[in-house]
Amino acid sequence: MDNQHISSEISPAFEVQGPSQATPDPLANESLHKALDGQPDDWDAVHPTAATPLRFSFSGRGKDYLSLWLTNWILTIVTLGIYSAWAKVRRLQYVHQNTQLGGFAFGFHGEPKKILIGRIIGIGLIFISNATNIFGAKLAGFFSLMFIIAFPWLYRSSIRFYTRNSSYRNVRFRFVGTAKAMYSIYLKSALIVIFTAGWAFPYVVYRLRRYRIEHSRWGNNAFQFSSSAGAFFGIYILNIVVTALVMLGLMALAFASSSSLLKGLSKEISNIMTHPTQSQILIMAGLYLLFIYMVYVIGRVLTQDLIFKESWNHIAIGKSRFACDLSIVRLYFIRYGCFIASLLTLGIFIPFAHMIITKRRIESISVTPSHDFDVAQATLDEDTTRSAEVADMFDIDIGW
Template sequence: MDNTQAAWPQEDQARELKLEFSATGSEYFRIWIVNLLLSIVTLGIYSAWAKVRSNQYFYSSTRLDGSSFEYHGNPKAILKGRILALILVGGYNLAFKISPLLGLAMMVAVAIVMPVLVWRSMQFKLYNTSYRGIRFGFDGDKRSAYIHYLWLPLLVSLSLGLALPFVHQRVKRFQHSEARFGSTKFSFDASVGSFYRQYLIFFAITFVGTIVCSVAGFFLGTAFAHALPFGGPAAATILMIGLTYLWLFSIWPLFQSRLQNLIWDHTQLGQHGFRSELAWGRLTSIYLTNLLGVICTLGLFIPFAKVRVLKYRLESATMLAAGSLDDFIAGVQQDVDSTGEGVADIIDLDLAL
């Protein structure tokens, strides 16, 4: 055990502070439907303001030790980032249609600029988040951003995916260890081996389950072919594919829950630790019922689905406080370029800490 981990508060001595999430599907539905309509009417321009409204609602609905979080993002800055994102994405697609060589040059240009945008996005997200009047921040530099968001992803390709757990661990370590609350730094000590273990467990269960679903689908399709309007081979194929997709959909939350638990169980803020207790069965149940709700309501259940997932994920987390949360000192903050924030939304990067 390293010195960082040894400094963590013992669970029987720490004060357990659960995250509380008070947002409701009905309240968020009213925000969501107005945001959607205004974004359509304004041809997407209002989407930046929609993002700020949604974030302000979710942040203010998240409480820790009696106080809520706040979001301070500037919609005009986010809009500028989204315009740049559209230019990059549009230019990338157009370049390949004009010439493969031009497309390759554009791909290289995007790869070169993307780490900077990801880095700026992380700075923007944290700087515009506060708790009890103290802002979060991100101290990672541009050089480290290139290492973690350009060179390490190339390693995944060169290793045919075998380096993915290693890269995942390094990226999470970069994200967490360079983040701070005021002047107090976060730290992260999960090992590379622990990430490989989670990946191996997930792929082993996925592989075995897929084989079982395929065999079960084949025999069930063959056995009940006489009761179906199509032939035995077709029935067997449909059941094999259906059971496999259902299995893959239900197994993904296992990977998500185990990774979130691993990451937060090894994250610390100063002397304060964290614990995450996501359960596979509960998360799978939420995902499946959300999917049915969205399908049956033609998409109108989306805001309710989002609130249900956020509520469970947040309320599964606990802070193990070694002392008072009022002892943090606000660090020196600097305005950060928010260009990367809009780009991250467009290309759906997972930059959340």
């Protein structure tokens, strides 16, 4: 149920991905309205008031996604994992196809072969860097160093792959971030994290998010990101405080169980611990999983949701601004309920949970469009178009 998944989770700048459609080349020298052949070409006719916020909508259904999910798993197992790349494309296409803004669906056009190549490279690098017994410590260390050096390039290629293969209103998104800028962020971030013993990690997350968003384009329109490093530090500090309070609360509850008020219950627990039955073991294991998931949701997923909301409230494209009214507390209980339902159904509810959470996140986003949002130019000079086609040869995906 992750986003990175879902999320995590409309191009990397938007953190939603979606469906392959037969579309004209969005990089050709023609206006957006020509590219929208067969679709309404007058935004004002559909949306009389340009200043009225438009909300994203998601129409994906758990029943449909369950069928897709089961098919993907079966084919992935039968092909010993090879089909997983095609499965990922089908999943992203489904999410994109069911994500709409102003009556138009998003599109995803990625090639499974590039995802498969990226996974082979990633698995190969990880295996080689950890195969000390096969290659020896020195050679394994050398390969580990090569992996560290190659990671920024792989990360940038993955971002560009998702961005260039996502579209809205038949206009492709683009990513113009350079490898030089990525390596600069990577080197500076590594030094900062080392010298601060990891305490500056929120700054690294902020810089990577900013790099990803500010170098994304829709047609010729650039995205802007106005959040600050301080806001990201605040998110991580809040996460530490909330997690600590929950842990203290659970410890207090455990301590209270040994008090005179709960002496009988404490005795019962003691008997279970010393002579547990099979059913009691299962119950204890279930309670343990619920406890672990509670800490996990607070410690990791809560942070992701807060970053998601903070980011969307500070994203703009041209003069059009985005907003997010996601209720973090409500989503937390939804996640927890989905987790319990998934346990009780032995995993069958997972696809439904994915759709529920995805819908909640996507539909919390809105945009107040300006005129340039409608007439985003899909015109690029021939040199840019040609170089983009060449760059597409080197785009791969290393994510799962």
